[in-house]
Amino acid sequence: MSKISEFFGLNCKDDSLDFEAAMSAQTCPYTQRICTKMRKSDPNVKIGTCSVKYQNQDVIICPFRLLEHNQIFIDCLHLLTMHEPGNELYLVPEVQIPGGHVDYFLVSAKDKKVKDFIGIELQTMDTTGTVWPERQRFLNETGIAVDPVDLNNKKPFGMNWKMTLKTILIQMHHKSETFEHLNKHLVLIIQKPLYEHMKSDFNFDGIEGVRLGDPVHIHSYNFEEKEQRLTLSLHTRVSTDSEGIANCLGLNAESKVELQDLIRILEPKLIEANRLKIGISG
Known part of the structure; x- marks a missing residue:
């Protein structure tokens, strides 16, 4: 189970939501602008992780x-x-x-x-490490195709x-x-x-x-x-x-x-x- 709690403002536990559309639009619902959390290796890709699950708590990271x-x-x-x-x-x-x-x-x-x-x-909260592998695991769980290399990345993030x-x-x-x-x-x-x-x-x-x-x-x-x-x-x-x-x-x-x-x-x-x-x- 992925540790991402929210993806572009959407509750990751709500299966009825259109996460693929959110990933394509890359819009932050709180600023009405493109998300500022970008992937270092590809700045055109926005990470979109508002909050994550850590030690049984939903922790805001943006x-x-x-x-x-x-x-x-x-x-x-x-x-x-x-x-x-x-x-x-x-x-x-x-x-x-x-x-x-x-x-x-x-x-x-x-x-x-x-x-x-x-x-x-x-x-x-500032995280240590990267939440990217967890993001990709979440997308994979929702049926969205991702790079298998990301799924095999077991490096955890911390607080x-x-x-x-x-x-x-x-x-x-x-x-x-x-x-x-x-x-x-x-x-x-x-x-x-x-x-x-x-x-x-x-x-x-x-x-x-x-x-x-x-x-x-x-x-x-x-x-x-x-x-x-x-x-x-x-x-x-x-x-x-x-x-x-x-x-x-x-x-x-x-x-x-x-x-x-x-x-x-x-x-x-x-x-x-x-x-x-x-x-x-x-």
């Missing part, structure tokens, strides 16, 4: 999988403390700040002038829990100082197994409960099967500050930017394509 229904962004709206009815909401991807880039900025604006914003980082977490916590620490300096919020979105490893592998003393005034928030999500679909739901929220993140790692760094500098970066990106879509488009 950050775009977290975009389901834009729920993760809706769950952050309360942190836009300066947002008012009538303001527009924008979702601005890939913004560069000191300390690195931020995956998304959720921006409240009036007449395309920034009134408030929060930064949102997405983190899913690099500690390195994934250390990398994101270091990045969060650098960026959290900037957001704390600006009196704004930075949110980390992760899946429940990653959150549980974070608590067990790093010093989480004092990081419990959630306070609106804290600059750093962590939202952990369940990923469970409901009605033949794997679905995200909010599991828990905690918050802290840059010192709390530093205590996890024993780090010390400064990467600050002034508020007006960041607003100058954001406002040119407040375009129609970046409006936050909620519910029925129109």
Whole structure:
């Protein structure tokens, strides 16, 4: 039995789905674009593995999988403390700040002038090895012809829990100082197994409960099967500050930017394509 849980957003256990059509289209259902997970030996072939089965859990391995229904962004709206009815909401991807880039900025604006914003980082698991042989085994199980060489490849993939977490916590620490300096919020979105490893592998003393005034928030999500679909739901929220993140790692760094500098970066990106879509488009 293959260890692939989802293939281009489709539940691999649902035999009624057209996996061959998904393989041909190579479209990510969460971005409506071509999948970015490409095979190194042939970049034209997209791997399409959103999540995999590992140690009896369905583990997300692509950050775009977290975009389901834009729920993760809706769950952050309360942190836009300066947002008012009538303001527009924008979702601005890939913004560069000191300390690195931020995956998304959720921006409240009036007449395309920034009134408030929060930064949102997405983190899913990094795998060791390759999931390609498992992908090919899955396709073979569904009756789709694949290269026999791939089926004979017995190399397993693994999960690099500690390195994934250390990398994101270091990045969060650098960026959290900037957001704390600006009196704004930075949110980390992760899946429940990653959150549980974070608590067990790093010093989480004092990081419990959630306070609106804290600059750093962590939202952990369940990923469970409901009605033949794997679905995200909010599991828990905690918050802290840059010192709390530093205590996890024993780090010390400064990467600050002034508020007006960041607003100058954001406002040119407040375009129609970046409006936050909620519910029925129109």
